[in-house]
Amino acid sequence: MASILGIGIATIDIINEVDHYPLEDSEQRALAQRQSTGGNVCNTLQVLRQFEHHCALAAVLTPDADGVLIQTKITQRGIDLSPSQKIGFGHAPTSYITLNRHNGSRTIVHYRDAPEFDLNAFLAIDLTPFDWLHFEARNCMDTAAMLAWARSMSRTQTLSLEIEKERPHLEQLFQFPDVIFFSRAFAEGRDFTDPRAFLTAAHHWAPQAVLILAWGAAGAYWLAPQLGTIHSIPSQIVNPVVDTLGAGDTLIAGVIHARASGAATADWSPAVTFGVRLAEQKIRQIGFDGLNTQANQQANPIEPLCHLDDLGPADAVGVRPQNGVPSIIVVRAHKALYAYRNSCPHNGSPLCKTRRGYLTGQPDGLTLRCAVHHAQFDIQSGACTQGPCPGTSLQAVPIRIEGDAVFLASDPTPPANNESSIPAS
Ligand code: FRU
Numbered sequence: 001m002a003s004i005l006g007i008g009i010a011t012i013d014i015i016n017e018v019d020h021y022p023l024e025d026s027e028q029r030a031l032a033q034r035q036s037t038g039g040n041v042c043n044t045l046q047v048l049r050q051f052e053h054h055c056a057l058a059a060v061l062t063p064d065a066d067g068v069l070i071q072t073k074i075t076q077r078g079i080d081l082s083p084s085q086k087i088g089f090g091h092a093p094t095s096y097i098t099l100n101r102h103n104g105s106r107t108i109v110h111y112r113d114a115p116e117f118d119l120n121a122f123l124a125i126d127l128t129p130f131d132w133l134h135f136e137a138r139n140c141m142d143t144a145a146m147l148a149w150a151r152s153m154s155r156t157q158t159l160s161l162e163i164e165k166e167r168p169h170l171e172q173l174f175q176f177p178d179v180i181f182f183s184r185a186f187a188e189g190r191d192f193t194d195p196r197a198f199l200t201a202a203h204h205w206a207p208q209a210v211l212i213l214a215w216g217a218a219g220a221y222w223l224a225p226q227l228g229t230i231h232s233i234p235s236q237i238v239n240p241v242v243d244t245l246g247a248g249d250t251l252i253a254g255v256i257h258a259r260a261s262g263a264a265t266a267d268w269s270p271a272v273t274f275g276v277r278l279a280e281q282k283i284r285q286i287g288f289d290g291l292n293t294q295a296n297q298q299a300n301p302i303e304p305l306c307h308l309d310d311l312g313p314a315d316a317v318g319v320r321p322q323n324g325v326p327s328i329i330v331v332r333a334h335k336a337l338y339a340y341r342n343s344c345p346h347n348g349s350p351l352c353k354t355r356r357g358y359l360t361g362q363p364d365g366l367t368l369r370c371a372v373h374h375a376q377f378d379i380q381s382g383a384c385t386q387g388p389c390p391g392t393s394l395q396a397v398p399i400r401i402e403g404d405a406v407f408l409a410s411d412p413t414p415p416a417n418n419e420s421s422i423p424a425s
Contacts, residue, residue, distance in 0.1 A: 002260035003129050004048055005083060007058040007117060007146065008041030008136030008162075010074065011093040011110075012066045015245065021100050021107065031101060036287065037073045038095055040162060041136050043246040043288065045079050047253035047278070050292040053260065056080035058125060060117050066092035085121040090114035097245060104241030104283055122146045132158045132260055134252070135177070140169040147176035158259070162252060165189065174206040179259075181252050182213045195221045196230050210268055212255060212275075214248050218395070219276045226266045233272045234397050234408070235280055236320065237327040237343060243286045247279045250291065254278035304405035305339070306330055314366055316358040318342055318350075325353045328397055330406055333366055333379045337406065339399045340382055344370040345392035368394065 016030035037046075045055040057074060061067055061084050070092055075081060093112040100106075116139040127133070133150055135143055143161075150159055160179040163170065166189050174180070182202065184195075192198035195215050202211050203223055213221045219235035254275030255268075262271065281291055305319045311332040318326025329351065331338045342350045351370040352358050360369040360376065367376040367385060375387030382394035400409035 001052050001054065002131040003054040003056075004045070004132045004134060004256065004260065005056045005058060005125070005127070005130045006041035006045045006134045006136075007122065007143075008138065009039040009093055009112075009117075010037060010042045010057065010059040010061065010070045010084075011039040011095050012036075012070060013038035013095045013097055013245070015097045015099050015106075017099045017101050019101050021098065021102075021105070037070050038246065039093070040164065040246075040249045040252075041134065042074065042079075043249035044134065044162075044253045044256070046077055046288050047250050047282075047291055048257055049078050050288075050290075051253075051257045051261070053257065054080070056083050056130070058083040058085075058117055058122065060084070060090075060114050060121075061086045062090040062092045062114050063088055064091050066094065083125045085117060087114065099243060099245060101242075104244045106243070106245040116142070118142050119145045119149075123149065127153055127157070130157060132160065132256060134160045134256060135162070137161055137163045137167055137170060137173055140167050140172050144169070144172035144176065147173060151176055160252075160256065164248070171205070175208070177206070177209050179210045179212065179255075180206055181248075181255070182211065183248055184213070184215050187213060195232075199223045199230050212268070212272060214251050214279075220251065220272050222268050222272045224266055224268055231269055231272075232398060233269065233276045234341075234395075235276050237322055237341060238280050238283055239322065241283050244283050246288060247283050250282040250288065251275040251279040304402075304407050305399065306406050308332075308401070308404045308406065311337075314359070314363050316356070316368065318352060318355050318358065325350050326355065328408075329358050329368065329394075330399070331358070331368065331379055336380075337399060337401070338379055338382075339397040339406075340368070340377075340394040341397055343395065344372065344375055344389070345384065345394065346370065346373055346375050346387070346389035 013036050015034050017032040018030055022028045049055050057079050061071055091113040096109045098107045119142040159177045161177040162181045163186050164183045165186055187198040195213050199211050199213055199221055211223045219233045221230055221232050223230045255271045258271035258274040306317055310317055314333050316329055316331040318329050320327045326342050329340050329342050344351050349372050358368050359366050361367050369376050373388050375389050376385050377394050378385050382396055384390055384392050398409045400407050
């Protein structure tokens with residue numbers, strides 16, 4: 001159990017669930033409405049509490065009814081509010097959220113009428129009891145000074161920073177943290193469409209830090225300065241996606257929990273994998289309750305996908321059933337193994353819903369085939385060679401072989417074309 005201080009914002013989230021995203025200047029009835037506390041750091045601490053860590057929040061707390069509700073709810077969850085700054089004016093930051101039940105997307109309109117948590121309030125906190133300090137990148141000049149102060153006070157505390165969106169003076173923050181969590185929206189906002197290219201650039205901005213980049217349905221990528229290679233942690237297919245609100249905050253909680261409770265090795269794959277699995281569980285359900293127990297049931301990282309004996313010399317099997325349908329296809333051909341998500345880039349449906357039935361053609365010219373609209377894909381590259389989605393590819397999944405068992409793996413930066421081909425002879 002670790003002692004973790006989160007520095008950021010506490011919000012009231014008013015969530016309207018709809019069956020489709022509204023058109024501008026239209027009227028629509030919500031299917032349901034709920035209200036909860038939110039804010040990235042609050043969500044992260046809420047999940048960390050479930051893993052029995054001692055959690056404290058440093059945020060600005062307002063005196064209005066919503067502000068009081070935030071304090072009550074957060075305290076009920078066992079999060080210590082004593083580092084927070086109680087002010088006598090303003091209104092609690094409020095997020096009006098449209099949650100699309102069709103695909104789980106969340107659209108946030110945020111309003112705030114309260115100052116940010118500032119340096120003076122931070123300097124008043126006794127930091128000595130904490131093992132880990134996790135910051136949201138908000139008012140960056142103050143946050144940079146907080147990070148610098150914390151670093152000067154202790155070399156052993158882990159300092160992590162979440163960068164969700166572009167902010168003025170963000171560059172001031174990069175030199176201090178041990179760990180930086182980036183959002184996909186931030187990377188794309190800086191014109192990166194390739195997660196590896198983003199992490200390579202970010203490594204120049206923060207050469208001392210472990211960098212973790214969430215990449216939506218593709219999972220997450222990480223880079224540690226000691227290793228210098230980029231690793232990807234693919235996510236499993238989640239169907240249906242129920243609620244993506246706070247999925248990124250949950251991933252961060254999973255990584256912090258795994259690192260704060262495990263060995264301090266240079267390999268962050270187990271921790272990032274745990275974070276990705278926890279985020280997958282979060283998007284399967286409404287809210288954050290019970291993530292610890294669900295995650296323990298879901299995540300079984302040591303279960304192999306299949307064994308080499310399961311595959312003939314030119315063969316494919318569908319494995320890792322999710323809701324009864326294989327989520328990954330493992331292929332043996334050309335004396336190598338390949339693995340792909342069982343999801344056709346044409347419309348996202350499984351290529352096939354059974355254990356076998358993925359290959360078509362003669363032994364020399366075998367391709368993977370989608371049984372739905374007959375798209376065909378090159379086994380070695382995953383590229384579509386025929387059918388309704390030219391120019392697209394199946395999504396490769398990194399694998400490793402141990403003995404005769406085939407496991408999911410993180411992948412050190414692979415050759416350009418195929419992330420996951422490994423000799424299988
Ligand atoms: C989700 C969230 C919400 C909050 C908003 C703040 O990540 O933290 O709970 O209202 O983002 O930006």
